[in-house]
Amino acid sequence: MSNKITAAITSVAGYVPEDKLTNFDLEKMVDTNDEWIRTRTGVEERRILKGDGLATSDMVVPAVRSLCEKRGISPEDIDCLIVGTVTPDMVFPSTANIACDKLGAKNAWGFDLAAACSGFLYSLTVGASLIESGRYKKVVVCGADKMSAIVDYQDRATCIIFGDGAGAVLLEPNTDGYGVLDSILRSDGSGANYLHMKAGGSKKPASVETVMAREHFAYQEGQAVFKFAVKGMADVSAELLEKNNLTGDDIAWLVPHQANLRIIDATANRMGLTKEKVMINIQKYGNTTAGTIPLCLWEWEDKLKKGDNVVLSAFGGGFTWGATLIKWGY
Numbered sequence: 645m646s647n648k649i650t651a652a653i654t655s656v657a658g659y660v661p662e663d664k665l666t667n668f669d670l671e672k673m674v675d676t677n678d679e680w681i682r683t684r685t686g687v688e689e690r691r692i693l694k695g696d697g698l699a700t701s702d703m704v705v706p707a708v709r710s711l712c713e714k715r716g717i718s719p720e721d722i723d724c725l726i727v728g729t730v731t732p733d734m735v736f737p738s739t740a741n742i743a744c745d746k747l748g749a750k751n752a753w754g755f756d757l758a759a760a761c762s763g764f765l766y767s768l769t770v771g772a773s774l775i776e777s778g779r780y781k782k783v784v785v786c787g788a789d790k791m792s793a794i795v796d797y798q799d800r801a802t803c804i805i806f807g808d809g810a811g812a813v814l815l816e817p818n819t820d821g822y823g824v825l826d827s828i829l830r831s832d833g834s835g836a837n838y839l840h841m842k843a844g845g846s847k848k849p850a851s852v853e854t855v856m857a858r859e860h861f862a863y864q865e866g867q868a869v870f871k872f873a874v875k876g877m878a879d880v881s882a883e884l885l886e887k888n889n890l891t892g893d894d895i896a897w898l899v900p901h902q903a904n905l906r907i908i909d910a911t912a913n914r915m916g917l918t919k920e921k922v923m924i925n926i927q928k929y930g931n932t933t934a935g936t937i938p939l940c941l942w943e944w945e946d947k948l949k950k951g952d953n954v955v956l957s958a959f960g961g962g963f964t965w966g967a968t969l970i971k972w973g974y
């Protein structure tokens with residue numbers, strides 16, 4: 645068709661830990677109840693990565709291993725691994741670096757990308773650019789977070805939404821117009837006031853005081869974030885449709901970040917989409933931050949058809965937000 649190289653998704657995989665944390669478990673930990681959590685957020689249970697020394701890379705590795713098996717390639721064939729995460733194994737080296745070693749991805753380079761809940765969308769745009777440049781043939785883009793490592797299980801306003809998980813896609817060059825077609829990505833650093841981790845960075849290094857003050861956990865002003873998220877995610881998704889001369893009728897699937905069912909509904913309404921076209925698994929996994937979108941793609945893989953127009957959409961800490969249009973390639 646055309647000679648233009650696009651980055652097609654050629655394989656999808658995911659990993660969620662076995663251990664479940666249900667709303668009823670949380671009722672025993674904080675002053676909350678299943679009814680409140682379900683009606684205000686849509687979450688019923690989340691997965692938690694348990695085990696000494698287990699980290700985000702331990703979810704990336706099985707996801708990428710499965711991705712390679714499904715595509716019939718070896719980890720040695722990977723050129724680059726990008727891990728969208730805000731819960732890296734360590735501040736440095738990068739989780740991508742550690743995961744490549746565990747995978748035996750000897751020919752890959754890689755890096756982590758911190759854009760919170762938009763981590764997968766940002767990483768996908770970067771990964772797609774590496775393919776579009778013609779320089780790389782196999783780029784793996786992963787969204788992975790072990791949120792249980794930074795969630796305060798004494799704070800009922802935040803501990804109810806987050807969970808652990810990882811998803812990954814393989815990007816390969818395509819000249820038939822499949823893959824990542826367009827993206828609108830945004831950021832607003834003033835949003836840091838509403839969603840951040842107070843200590844542990846260079847601004848406020850870890851100390852006895854920061855630990856005592858519980859400053860190594862995610863801090864969120866939920867209501868403020870909610871207001872920005874509803875508007876930001878819906879606006880950018882509608883803008884992406886308009887920019888590409890599409891309407892809701894042209895879209896086969898919306899793949900929204902799973903932060904709150906009410907934010908997802910607002911975005912779908914704004915795009916003129918019925919519920920049947922929206923991927924929702926928030927009830928099972930909660931908000932896995934960078935993991936949500938690839939985990940949905942993984943779960944819905946069987947239902948996706950070659951040529952489907954798919955919109956991915958996210959809003960999260962930073963603030964960071966955006967929407968990406970994909971033509972499904974298999």
Ligand code: UT7
Nearest residue numbers: 676677680761800801804866867869870873903904960961
């Ligand atoms: O993914 C990254 C970006 N993050 C988001 O997109 C999250 C956006 N925010 C949200 O999803 C929602 O703001 C939350 C789910 C975090 C909170 O829901 P909300 O409807 O905004 O609740 P709220 O903070 O306005 O609190 C309403 C009431 C308060 O009680 P009063 O002051 O009305 O008496 C809270 O204390 O609900 C209370 N509350 C709870 N009650 C039972 C807060 N958390 C809980 C709880 N169980 N877990």
